[in-house]
Amino acid sequence: MGVVNVGELKPSISGKRTFRPTSTIRHATEWPISDVSSDLTVEVGGSTFALHKFPLVSRSGRIRKLLLECKDSKTARISIPHIPGGAAAFEAAAKFCYGIHVDINLSNVAMLRCASHFLEMTEEFADKNLESRAESYLAHTVLTSIPNSIAVLHTCETLTPALSPEEISNLVPRLISAIANNACKEQLASGLLKLDHTYPSKLAIPSSGPDTPPNWWGKSLAVLSLDFFHRVLTAVKSKGLKQDVISNILINYAHNSLQGIAIRDPQLVKGSLLVVDFELQKRQRVIVETIVGLLPTQSRKSPVPMAFLSSLLKTAIAASAANSCRSDLERRIGLQLDQAILEDVLIPAHAHGSNPTMYDTDSILRIFSFFLNLDDDDDDDDGNHHQFRGEEGEMIYDFDSPGSPKQSSILKVSKLLDNYLAEVALDSNLLPTKFIALAELLPDHARIVSDGLYRAVDIFLKVSPYLRLSHILHEPF
Numbered sequence: 001m002g003v004v005n006v007g008e009l010k011p012s013i014s015g016k017r018t019f020r021p022t023s024t025i026r027h028a029t030e031w032p033i034s035d036v037s038s039d040l041t042v043e044v045g046g047s048t049f050a051l052h053k054f055p056l057v058s059r060s061g062r063i064r065k066l067l068l069e070c071k072d073s074k075t076a077r078i079s080i081p082h083i084p085g086g087a088a089a090f091e092a093a094a095k096f097c098y099g100i101h102v103d104i105n106l107s108n109v110a111m112l113r114c115a116s117h118f119l120e121m122t123e124e125f126a127d128k129n130l131e132s133r134a135e136s137y138l139a140h141t142v143l144t145s146i147p148n149s150i151a152v153l154h155t156c157e158t159l160t161p162a163l164s165p166e167e168i169s170n171l172v173p174r175l176i177s178a179i180a181n182n183a184c185k186e187q188l189a190s191g192l193l194k195l196d197h198t199y200p201s202k203l204a205i206p207s208s209g210p211d212t213p214p215n216w217w218g219k220s221l222a223v224l225s226l227d228f229f230h231r232v233l234t235a236v237k238s239k240g241l242k243q244d245v246i247s248n249i250l251i252n253y254a255h256n257s258l259q260g261i262a263i264r265d266p267q268l269v270k271g272s273l274l275v276v277d278f279e280l281q282k283r284q285r286v287i288v289e290t291i292v293g294l295l296p297t298q299s300r301k302s303p304v305p306m307a308f309l310s311s312l313l314k315t316a317i318a319a320s321a322a323n324s325c326r327s328d329l330e331r332r333i334g335l336q337l338d339q340a341i342l343e344d345v346l347i348p349a350h351a352h353g354s355n356p357t358m359y360d361t362d363s364i365l366r367i368f369s370f371f372l373n374l375d376d377d378d379d380d381d382d383g384n385h386h387q388f389r390g391e392e393g394e395m396i397y398d399f400d401s402p403g404s405p406k407q408s409s410i411l412k413v414s415k416l417l418d419n420y421l422a423e424v425a426l427d428s429n430l431l432p433t434k435f436i437a438l439a440e441l442l443p444d445h446a447r448i449v450s451d452g453l454y455r456a457v458d459i460f461l462k463v464s465p466y467l468r469l470s471h472i473l474h475e476p477f
Contacts, residue, residue: 040067042094043079047087055097059129061120082118084159089115096121096130104137106151113138113171114159143178146186146217150179153232154223176228180235183217187241218249222256226290229253233294243296244303250291251308257287258315285319288312292325300335309333310344317350317360330363334370338409342419358427361434364420368441371413410446417442418452425460432466 038050042063053076057064063078070076083090089111096102104112116131123132142148153175221229237246292312295304313329315321333340345367347360421438424430439453447453 039075041075041077042090043077043081044083044087044090045081047090049090049094051094055099056094059097059121059126060093061122061125063119064125080119084114084118085111090119093119093121093130102130104134106142106148107155109134109137109142110152110155110159110171117170138174143174144182146179146182147220149175149182150217150220150224150232153179153228157225157228172228172231176232176235179232180239180241183236183241183245184239187245218245219252221249222253226257226287230290230294237294246294246296247303247305247308250294251305254287254291254308254312258284258291281319284315285321288316288319289321289325292316292321292328295328295332298328298332298335302332302336304332304336306333306336306339306341306344309336310340310347313363314347317347317363320350326363327366330366331370334367337367337371337416338412340416342416342423345416345420346423357429357434359424361424361430361438365437365441368413368417368438372442410442411448414442414446415452418447418456421453421456422459425456426463428463428465430460430464432460432464435460435464 038052040051040053040056042049042051053067057067062080066078066080067076070078080090092102092108092112093115102112112130113134116129116134119130121130123129138152142152153172156172156175221232224232233246233249296302309329309332313326313333316326316329333344337345345364347363349357349360417438421435424438425435439457
């Protein structure tokens with residue numbers, strides 16, 4: 001706030017005192033409003049304010065109580081170490097007590113609302129006190145707007161350590177609830193407008209894709225901390241926000257937060273050292289696990305794009321995420337595998353050892369099994385499996401089962417697998433048992449032609465140092 005001299009506090013045209021700060025350091029502040037010397041010293045953190053009792057006690061219940069506890073009735077020294085917003089918040093509140101105009105805006109309304117509540121600047125002590133002013137701004141400007149609510153919620157992150165449980169339970173949930181309620185109102189308005197074919201919807205919430213408007217409110221959520229983002233997404237999901245909108249929000253947040261982690265290039269594995277920022281890896285592990293936990297319900301018709309799921313899985317593996325997180329992603333990818341391209345299933349391996357493989361073939365085995373419902377845990381409601389074994393023990397898939405993928409999807413996936421086999425066959429560290437397990441994954445009738453499989457086998461025979469011709473001849477595909 002700085003040292004203020006008498007000449008700097010001249011009455012304005014409106015009759016209120018105006019404040020023109022000086023360049024003096026504020027650690028030993030003097031703030032006289034007349035020839036009367038200061039009779040109150042307030043310590044806030046590392047700052048000291050030399051003020052006057054009357055303006056402050058006339059508007060602040062807390063300062064009034066603190067002064068009643070002081071023994072010296074003429075001059076007093078009080079400490080307010082835990083005020084939300086620190087010295088900056090107290091300075092603004094003190095200015096308000098002196099009648100100096102304090103501009104309330106999106107960047108300071110949370111601080112002023114919490115500080116005024118802490119200082120007990122209520123209507124009990126003065127009309128139109130600071131708490132009611134801040135509350136009015138919240139009600140009319142912030143809580144009615146999604147972007148404004150997000151902006152103010154973001155400012156609360158710097159205040160959270162200093163807020164009491166009462167203040168946290170008062171302001172933060174109100175902002176989150178406002179975001180969720182207004183988002184669902186926009187969604188409802190969009191749906192109603194779409195019923196009128198004459199007028200296009202101006203409030204239509206964008207679905208996943210490149211056509212998202214630059215001012216879409218969902219993009220604003222990227223500024224929030226992971227904790228606040230999780231709370232907002234949980235709230236909007238509980239209100240029934242569409243799954244494609246949830247998906248788009250998660251994609252945007254992941255794009256802005258999951259950056260910089262080392263995901264090694266499979267083409268550079270040999271002779272290369274992987275440098276990992278372990279602190280970054282730890283942070284991103286928490287982020288990816290949180291995002292996966294917020295994904296829409298698993299299904300074959302999920303609105304979550306395959307490319308996004310694949311990127312999440314690659315990041316989850318690189319960040320050493322929990323097995324449950326990786327398994328969730330593998331299942332999601334498996335359920336939508338007919339939408340995948342080769343790049344989506346080329347998952348870099350992050351195993352250590354003398355002969356590391358280029359790709360994580362174990363993950364791909366599980367993904368293809370999820371697609372075919374070959375895992376033991378993926379049952380019908382009545383407990384029946386979609387697969388059984390033939391006389392020689394080979395896996396036979398029941399295409400007529402209600403939960404089975406369509407024949408057209410099976411054909412797409414068979415081509416994808418053959419292309420994948422041709423790619424991983426180039427890895428000289430891939431064990432024959434792994435290659436054979438992948439090649440045998442699909443039943444014979446899943447392929448119309450086997451040219452792609454034969455091509456992959458031919459590549460593997462030429463590249464693999466492990467193979468002997470006699471071994472291949474005794475291991476039928």
